[in-house]
Amino acid sequence: MPKAGKDIDYSLYLVTGRDLLPAGKTYLQSLEEAIQGGVTTVQVREKDADTGEFLEIAQQTIALCAKHNIPVLINDRVDIALAAKAAGVHLGQTDMPIAVARALLPPHSIIGISCTTSEHARAAIQSSADYVGLGAVYDTSTKDVSAPGKVRGVQGIREMLGVLEGSGVRAVAIGGVKSTNLLRTLHGCSSPTGHALDGVAVVSDIVASLEPRAAAERLSSTFGAWHAVPRAPSSFSSASAGYTSARVVEAAAALLSTLRRVKPLVHQITNNVVKTQSANVTLALGGSPIMAETPVEQAELARAPGGLLINFGTIGDLAGMLEAGHHANLNGKPVVFDPVGVGATAHRRQVSRQLLNTWQATVIKGNAAEIGTLAALDEVKAQGVDSVGGFRDPAAVVRLLARQERCIVLLSGPVDYVSDGTTVLKLGNGHELLGQITGAGCILGTAVAAFCGASSMASGDLGAGTLVKGDMLIAAAAGTLALTIAAELAAGRSEVRGPGTFLPVLIDELAALTEEKILSRAKIEVEA
Ligand SMILES: Cc1ncc(COP(=O)(O)OP(=O)(O)O)c(N)n1
């Protein structure tokens, strides 16, 4: 018999969909194969069947699942759950209230409810739901989610998870979840303190498959691998090793030699103003630049080892940006996101949300206005592309955004701040001439992408539950140190008489940069 009471395994929660079965596959065949592949809970969802047919399907499902000790929940219909002796029900926001269903169902029945908003999540706690279905994460053709606000993205799911923290209410995410986006979904849906999903609810990725067993195995093994990787406090750094300024500088300097050895392909979708200087900076550092925006190229390019920079300064190629990040995530390639001028227009804010809901950024790099906008801080009144002059407590801001977006955050300014959500590195190199050339921030993104690519290439195999390998906190610091130290050296050269002569000499100094120059000049403080 299925496990009694509330102790059920939500990790791979199959929601049935008979209308999606491929030709030649019966419902019970598909279900049994899916269970063999690792499905842990089943919900019978029948949107078109009449009561008699629904009951028959529910009874057949429960009989099959009982053989495998899998609990079965019934979508919407408390009467069917009672008649078929199901383990419980899944209710929607407009279905029977939880308290009424609870009074009708046997003790220990499981009751789940769909949530699309944080208010729904708060109400689910109040009404003692056992679990919630959070969604839709992504667009899906299995259910009409076209009304505004129905697709919440990973940002919406993690907001709801944050509400549920400490409540004991379990949570699964639903809507467009597939084996190809599962790792990114699990990573992006975790709340700022690391509270993670208990499972994912899936229809089409399993039910529409000709090989439901293999489809379920892919989802189940990815979920297991994700949970097996210790990731606190950060996924993209080695914070548990303990950072000191000496260690960070040594590791950053060594990464310059690694970069020159492994020569990462630095794929850049960047704005028209800075393309040439970004390519030259990449070459000077020892990487290999490619500027490619067309969506059809992205899957192939993502297979080449290196790093990806997405700088949306002129947002001309959104489809390419969406594809590039998605494929980079699939291939374990670091993604550096530079949300240029994100506070300047509603369109930029919307595009930035869309990008961050589609793929996982490894590093987000921005000035105070940009970082403040992404962190939704009242302290920031975004005034276009330039920084508004900094924060009262920059270290707290970078920590906050790093935890929120589950990535490394680099705040550029007179002092640069880098954080993985726990450690903050304060980097004090640089020169005012950097502020007098266009695109200094953009080439900082390029340098960071080159170092992230090098770090990931030099870091062995990508584990099954890992999105990116290598220490990305060090890589972000290394890219920053390289550019700012080269700027100091360039500014000191006699032929530099102003911004016009500074840029070519900066590129010369990047090409001539050595580990020793980084070791001797780096100004860094570590705040644990
Ligand atoms: C696990 C899970 N989460 C959400 C839903 C959606 O339920 P609902 O909002 O009631 O919509 P329908 O499924 O009835 O169309 C779900 N079924 N399961």
Ligand SMILES: Cc1ncsc1CCOP(=O)(O)O
């Ligand atoms: C039932 C439901 N509720 C929100 S999205 C959704 C459908 C999920 O189906 P799929 O896994 O095929 O996207």
